[in-house]
Amino acid sequence: MRVMKKAIITVVGKDTVGILAKTCTYLAKANINILDISQTVVSGYFNMMMIVDASSCRKAFEDVAAELGELGLGMGLKIRCQKSEIFEKMHRV
Amino acid sequence: MIDRSEVLETNKMILEENLDVRTITMGISLLDCADASLAKTCDNVSAKLKRLAGRLVRTGDEIGREFGVPIVNKRISVTPAAIVGSACCRKPSDFVRIARTLDRTAKSLGVNFIGGYSAIVSKGMTPADEMLIRSIPAAMAETERVCSSVNVGSTMTGIDMDAVRLMGEIVKETAERTAKRDSIGCAKLVVLCNAPDDNPFMAGAFHGVTEGDAVVNVGVSGPGVVNHVLKSCRDADFETLCETIKRTAFKITRVGQLVAQEASRRLGVPFGIIDLSLAPTPAVGDSVADILKEIGLEQPGAPGTTAALALLNDQVKKGGVMASSYVGGLSGAFIPVSEDQGMIDAVNAGALTIEKLEAMTCVCSVGLDMIAVPGSTSAASISGIIADEAAIGMVNQKTTAVRIIPVVGKRVGDNVNFGGLLGHAPVMKVSKFSCAQMVSRKGRIPAPIHSFKN
Numbered sequence: 040m041r042v043m044k045k046a047i048i049t050v051v052g053k054d055t056v057g058i059l060a061k062t063c064t065y066l067a068k069a070n071i072n073i074l075d076i077s078q079t080v081v082s083g084y085f086n087m088m089m090i091v092d093a094s095s096c097r098k099a100f101e102d103v104a105a106e107l108g109e110l111g112l113g114m115g116l117k118i119r120c121q122k123s124e125i126f127e128k129m130h131r132v
Numbered sequence: 133m134i135d136r137s138e139v140l141e142t143n144k145m146i147l148e149e150n151l152d153v154r155t156i157t158m159g160i161s162l163l164d165c166a167d168a169s170l171a172k173t174c175d176n177v178s179a180k181l182k183r184l185a186g187r188l189v190r191t192g193d194e195i196g197r198e199f200g201v202p203i204v205n206k207r208i209s210v211t212p213a214a215i216v217g218s219a220c221c222r223k224p225s226d227f228v229r230i231a232r233t234l235d236r237t238a239k240s241l242g243v244n245f246i247g248g249y250s251a252i253v254s255k256g257m258t259p260a261d262e263m264l265i266r267s268i269p270a271a272m273a274e275t276e277r278v279c280s281s282v283n284v285g286s287t288m289t290g291i292d293m294d295a296v297r298l299m300g301e302i303v304k305e306t307a308e309r310t311a312k313r314d315s316i317g318c319a320k321l322v323v324l325c326n327a328p329d330d331n332p333f334m335a336g337a338f339h340g341v342t343e344g345d346a347v348v349n350v351g352v353s354g355p356g357v358v359n360h361v362l363k364s365c366r367d368a369d370f371e372t373l374c375e376t377i378k379r380t381a382f383k384i385t386r387v388g389q390l391v392a393q394e395a396s397r398r399l400g401v402p403f404g405i406i407d408l409s410l411a412p413t414p415a416v417g418d419s420v421a422d423i424l425k426e427i428g429l430e431q432p433g434a435p436g437t438t439a440a441l442a443l444l445n446d447q448v449k450k451g452g453v454m455a456s457s458y459v460g461g462l463s464g465a466f467i468p469v470s471e472d473q474g475m476i477d478a479v480n481a482g483a484l485t486i487e488k489l490e491a492m493t494c495v496c497s498v499g500l501d502m503i504a505v506p507g508s509t510s511a512a513s514i515s516g517i518i519a520d521e522a523a524i525g526m527v528n529q530k531t532t533a534v535r536i537i538p539v540v541g542k543r544v545g546d547n548v549n550f551g552g553l554l555g556h557a558p559v560m561k562v563s564k565f566s567c568a569q570m571v572s573r574k575g576r577i578p579a580p581i582h583s584f585k586n
Binding site (some may be wrong): 047049077088090101102104105119120121122123124125126127128129130132 | 134136138139140141142143194196197199200201383386387389390456460
């Protein structure tokens, strides 16, 4: 059985055209499925959180995280991709 | 379902409040490396460390990148070298060869410290223990990454005052051997009472003989996170204050637990314990002193400091034990001077003295830590300070330690810089009155009574 490898992607920075498009294009190429997206723009600041399933991704997880980080830098944004357990463990008894 | 605000909170802790996992420390038994030949022992030690810890640094970095939390240090603790070398070392310089082997191997593995150049002499010293202790000044001067510790007492055995007297001299000699580098050798040397077998934090880490062949221990951190969250309850009552610290300690510890389990799984080495210590760094905001200020003190050292620290220490433990089933090591708030900018400021402001720090060590882990004193301080006075701390540990059934640096050529008010995580420190005043006559007495202080607790 395929084991779900859930990850959380957060994008923070100044709003600009194409943030979502570029991020999603990268994820599609890497064969990472998006499960949930929520985003807000408050006074020009873009703030997005994605829950993704990376179980079919052929790349190493840390490479994905590094490449997304670079993609963010190119747009002047901070993109972080972290395994979801850190959030689950920290906030659940 | 993962909540957006929780994700933001976690990342804010990491990015803005210095949340990190301070250390993954792999404990490795070297008992099976002992041989009658010194060269063979050194070869065995090097081979075993490379076999078990070869992937330690890489694995730690990998976990850090995947979860997006920095894992600052990857370290190794080993069986006390006095035991490992007892069959093959005939003179102190033989032990120094083991120290050099540990240093070389640590360098090749990329770990920044290796602990366990140690002797456990709570009740008495074997010839090997004494030889190791006498070799410490040379070992600390000739190596870079080796940390040394000597346990001079325990609640069950009392205090070995012969070892305490000797350690006063050894601390002085270590300072002199590293005089050109602000006596930095002493920053890698700690004298303990009730030393735990599973401590992941340097300089007191060693892999006790009660442990298995190899184990992964993790030390968490997070004074910056606690400090930040307390800003939101400045006018709150004690119940709210305690509850807030507990909740935060829970969250911090959970991160450590996750990292420990992952490291254990990937390295194929059993998980040992999480050490719940609030370990400060010289980074601004990552300070235990700032937490004490946030609780309501003008400066650490003010009346009320011991009470505030007792409260903090207890809440950290209460929150932490809920987050992990295996808690061990030192587990409490660290109050080093040189590694905590708030403590340095308090000393410079004249608020904090060695005597007040000693009182604070009664209610927290671990002891008089990273304290620079004048180079003219006598060996007897250093022994006296060690004896005082050991007595506090022995009577209160807790770990205490002394990591004191009598900086050659420096006087009260001067500054010394050790660099990196070790930070910088103002030279503090030591009582000018002598304890030489007491320290010169031979023998040991008996174990305290364990009954009649009323």
